[in-house]
Amino acid sequence: MRTITLDPTFEGRVTDSVVAPRPATLRGATVALLDNSKKGGRDLLDRIEEGLLADHGVADTRRFRKPNLSAPAPSSMMDDVIRCDAVITAVGD
Secondary structure: OEEEOOOOOOOOOOOEEEOOOOOOOOOOOEEEEEEOOOOOHHHHHHHHHHHHHHHOOOOEEEEEEOOOOOOOOOHHHHHHHOOOOEEEEEOOO
16 A cells, blocks of 8 residues: 655655555564553553453563654664564553
């Protein structure tokens, strides 16, 4: 699937982006849980993690929390996130 994103505030060159392929199943997968550090995000991911482990056969979860909710996650953190089989991110509040 190909997605083109247009930002009306950006005057530079528009680039295409590609959505990452989805795994056929989460059974045996390692899932990254990325918290944007807003209130409530951690609680939401706690519930999601319970369901992933109990109902979907996920082998492991790895938790990540952005140090600053208004900035992108540090590249060193994202290097670890992308090593997982799937990623779920939570926006709290």
